Amino acid sequence: MPQPLQPFLHDLVSQVAAPTQVWSTPDGQVVPRTDGAAGVLGLLHGDVRLLSGIEVSVDGDPGVPVAHRRRADGAVIFTSLLRRLDAAHARTGDPHVRLDRVRVVAPGRVDEELVVGSTLDVDVEVRVEVRLTPDASPMETVRVGGPLVAVDLPPEGDGWSSDGIVVTVRAPRSTVGVEDGRLALRWTVTVPAHGSVTVAWSAEAVDPAPVVVAAPPDLVAADVLLEPDIDQRLAAWLERSVADLAGLTMALPDSPGDVFYAAGAPWYFTLFGRDSLWAARLALPLGLDVARGTLRALARLQGRSEDPRTGEQPGKIPHELRRNAYELNGMSLPPLYYGTVDATPLWVCLLHDAWRAGLDDDVVRALLPNLEAALGWLTAQAGPTEEVGDVAGFVRYVSAGSSGLANQGWKDSDDAVRFADGTYAAGAIALCEVQGYAYEAAVSGAALLDGFDRPGGDDLRAWAQGLAERFRAAFWCGTDTDEPYPALAVDGSGRRVDALSSNIGHLPGTGLLNLEEEWRVAQRVTSPALDSGYGLRTMSTRDAAYAPLSYHCGSVWPHDTAIVVDGLTRAGLGDAAAGLVEGLLAASVAFDQRLPELWSGEGAPVPYPAACRPQAWSAAAAVVVARRAGVFGGAADAVDAG
Structure with missing residues (x-):
């Protein structure tokens, strides 16, 4: 058969x-x-x-x-x-x-x-x-x-x-x-x-026993007012994207007023920690309702105890919520699964961004215990232990084997973390972008603690500074004839996973890098090896594992490109992102204004045939480009000030 x-x-x-x-x-x-x-x-x-x-x-x-x-x-x-x-x-x-x-x-x-x-x-x-x-x-x-x-x-x-x-x-x-x-x-x-x-x-x-429910109609933003002189490609893309985000807005049955974006249809039509957080963060100029709801929904599911079966740990933000256990290709995930290394720092970053954008102090104050628990998980996760050897001091994960996700960053397919020669990384994995999220979360968490007269801010800033120093020593690759760039990851033996990847583009704007290092990253992500002309490739064409229709080793993900555009802009390198923005606009036309989850990295709008469409963070990419174009005015300034 x-x-x-x-x-x-x-x-x-x-x-x-x-x-x-x-x-x-x-x-x-x-x-x-x-x-x-x-x-x-x-x-x-x-x-x-x-x-x-x-x-x-x-x-x-x-x-x-x-x-x-x-x-x-x-x-x-x-x-x-x-x-x-x-x-x-x-x-x-x-x-x-x-x-x-x-x-x-x-x-x-x-x-x-x-x-x-x-x-x-x-x-x-x-x-x-x-x-x-x-x-x-x-x-x-x-x-x-x-x-x-x-x-x-x-x-x-x-x-x-x-x-x-x-x-x-x-x-x-x-x-x-x-x-x-x-x-x-x-x-x-x-x-x-x-x-x-x-x-x-x-x-x-x-459904008498739903896991997720419809959002109240008054909390579903289905349109946005546009200026008449806006680029018409952007106008059509943004209108469609906002409508798609409305269709993806849902809530938990015990708190229907706390709305969030489902990750994507059809496969991920539920609450996903990383995806829902990134979508809410990228779409923050549309309003605070989804950010507030996403933060509170995930806080209710935050880890309270140790459970190796589900990956739960105290303070950890979950990966996904399902109706039943999820059996897929020999992998078995429980209905509430915590197998993600980045959702927890991203939760802290979203809380900080939403606070700076005007989230009510009472809402933030009620989430401070969750914030402290998340920061506790973050710093403990990076604490040196004998079991993880040379990645001690970095936020990392260990493959869950057949019972869970082998990789637990946003590139979570089995083959996503590869060396330049195509071999697979092994052991505990410390991803480069996760260190950027961790640094930003520590500094942002410190600002929140200071702002609400809670102790611990100085310790967090000192921890972040130490992380930056360790990163500078451990992650940078390059030779005398090759400009330095950050490794995709450091593996359990302390080896730099030297594939040139889009992951490094998530570092500018986090504060982890200095200005010279951010400029080096900007040069890499805008080079022909990574910039396809229709968005940023997940892996460069020079790497042995590159394949344009692979899920994470050469395809283009629009949210990935949008995060890089946003980070470069926050780092003061917005001009360097112009080509990536133009690539997203060209893709929006090629894909009828509804950007799918991903597409081929070959430099043409060739679909990845199993990609979700609509996908929340793909739709939110339009908001990033619109914010860069000044569509939202003061809302963007409030977020960027953070």
């Missing part, structure tokens, strides 16, 4: 309204695979797929698809021509009868209007049919293309339960039947000459 393959997404149409999403082909159809594999098409809610088939036909004809377009309100209209009816009734070869399928996705609900329109001179009686295939596949099965999880429909056929989520279907004026395990909805209607007729159906999902 063939090995299941991860489904591709690049040519599909997605609609997201957290925690609900619908994926279809460009004709609007959701057709179950004939080989029994799950694919990705369908209606998903809260990490469970509820429908793997949504098939529409008119007199048995699905029509010939000719267009789909997205309305300003997020609805998608799929247009098909009904040529069999034309052949039976029209005198010319022009198209006369069409089907417009209008799909609206809202939290816990999908609605479709099916509009059959005619320019014929005669009335036509037709049968409109919708066939729905229920499903209960968990997200990890969907992601790897595993087998469908069948659901038995009750005899009355108007609802079912998928992994505890109750689904109810409504189709006014239709006849309803169960056939071959599918729900068949049928209408017999007369389409008037030069007129149209509309039928509709909906599916509603109610």
Whole structure:
């Protein structure tokens, strides 16, 4: 039997309204695979797929698809021509009868209007049919293309339960039947000459035990006011990105007012520590609601004890939250998993940035115990211990093996940390960018403690200074003929992992480097080896492991590029980032204003076919470019002042 393959997404149409999403082909159809594999098409809610088939036909004809377009309100209209009816009734070869399928996705609900329109001179009686295939596949099965999880429909056929989520279907004026395990909805209607007729159906999902819930509508920012003289590429990209961020906004059930961005659809449609923090931080000029909610949601899940199974440690911010345990490619992650080395310092950095941008002092004061716990984890994590040898004094992680993520920075695939000759780093890993985050978190944490008359600020600043000195001694690579640059990482033997990577671009603006070192990094990240012309490559073309369509060894991630642009700007090197900004703008046009999670690093807009789209931190990249362009005025100044 063939090995299941991860489904591709690049040519599909997605609609997201957290925690609900619908994926279809460009004709609007959701057709179950004939080989029994799950694919990705369908209606998903809260990490469970509820429908793997949504098939529409008119007199048995699905029509010939000719267009789909997205309305300003997020609805998608799929247009098909009904040529069999034309052949039976029209005198010319022009198209006369069409089907417009209008799909609206809202939290816990999908609605479709099916509009059959005619320019014929005669009335036509037709049968409109919708066939729905229920499903209960968990997200990890969907992601790897595993087998469908069948659901038995009750005899009355108007609802079912998928992994505890109750689904109810409504189709006014239709006849309803169960056939071959599918729900068949049928209408017999007369389409008037030069007129149209509309039928509709909906599916509603109610989850009695949700892990994540929809955000309150008043806390979902769906638009932004733009100046008329803004670069039109940026205007279109920013408008679409803000709408996508709105669709990704969700909350935890016990605190629905504390909203955050889900990492991305379809695979990461939930709270992710690192992703949600970076997205909130990059999008801070849009307002403080998401930053406040992200900080508080993650603070509630902050580690309290030691648990090797989940990776929990006191003060540690979690990596991800799922409905069930996540089984993927032999790896098993618990529903609440802490396998990340960078979420904790990033939580501190976001708290500081939000405070400087105007977050209410009472909100910050309530989070000070969490801040102190996070700083305690951070400094303890870097404390020298015999077990980690030559990476003592750096913030690092040890591979979790088969039970968790092998790599625990933002490049968390198994093959992400490589030497220039392609060999894999081993032992405890201290990533370069994590040391930058740690330095910034220590200094920012000290400022917060000082600002609220709490002790410990001087100790944190001294710790940060020591980290900078250790970094300068341990991380810099280069030869007499090669300008120095920071290593991707230092491994458990103290060796510099000397691949030239985008990770180094996260260092400017953190304070870890001096001005000369920041300039050296700027020269590297803007060189042709890393700058693809459509954003920053994750690994340079000179490295043996470089592959343009690898997940983390040569592809382009727009959030990665945006972080580098932001850091260079904060470091006073904004002019050096101009080429990277232009690359993101070019990519926004090439990808129809919705930047995916990643794409090829070959210097052309070639999709990475399994990339999430929308992805929160990809959408937030537009906010970084807009802030640089002065779209937000004082909001950006308040953040930069931090």
